[in-house]
Amino acid sequence: MDTMVRLRPTVQRPRRISLAAGPAAAAEARRQVRAAIDAWDVPVDPEVAVLLTSELVTNAIRHEAGPSVLLTITCICGLLRVDVHDTSCSVPVLVHAPADAEAGRGLMLVASLAADWGCHRTPAGKAVYFTLASGDDAGDGDGDDAGDGDDRSPQGDRA
Numbered sequence: 001m002d003t004m005v006r007l008r009p010t011v012q013r014p015r016r017i018s019l020a021a022g023p024a025a026a027a028e029a030r031r032q033v034r035a036a037i038d039a040w041d042v043p044v045d046p047e048v049a050v051l052l053t054s055e056l057v058t059n060a061i062r063h064e065a066g067p068s069v070l071l072t073i074t075c076i077c078g079l080l081r082v083d084v085h086d087t088s089c090s091v092p093v094l095v096h097a098p099a100d101a102e103a104g105r106g107l108m109l110v111a112s113l114a115a116d117w118g119c120h121r122t123p124a125g126k127a128v129y130f131t132l133a134s135g136d137d138a139g140d141g142d143g144d145d146a147g148d149g150d151d152r153s154p155q156g157d158r159a
Contacts, residue, residue, distance in 0.1 A: 014073065021066060022061070025057055025069065029053050040075050052109065052130050052132075060128070063090060070083075070085035083129040087124050094107045
């Protein structure tokens with residue numbers, strides 16, 4: 001019996017969206033990520049993807065004085081990557097905030113739910129990213145790929 005298998009392209013053209021720093025930025029970022037997942041048929045949980053995107057965009061705007069941030073969405077071989085670029089040179093740091101804290105848990109969510117996450121410097125400042133894999137390929141969420149050149153710090157929660 002012949003069976004048709006739906007094939008996904010191995011690499012999708014990146015989507016780059018400039019978001020005005022303000023209250024609507026996180027919602028627009030969530031819409032863009034969900035649209036990319038749907039259009040590319042990426043086998044990841046869209047709810048997790050939009051949650052983590054919202055956290056990174058909110059951090060970038062909260063700790064960034066610039067007028068905008070850049071959202072980049074890519075997919076390679078079923079692995080979704082979301083980068084949030086800003087002009088700050090401050091590297092985000094992970095803190096272990098108490099459960100009743102009003103802030104400080106965003107990067108804890110990213111670290112626990114993403115297959116990988118990190119930060120790298122850019123000519124304009126930095127980019128903070130996360131990756132999500134399909135359920136079978138997801139990492140352990142510790143964000144630890146020693147020797148990958150990313151700047152990560154376990155001391156605080158600033159972007």
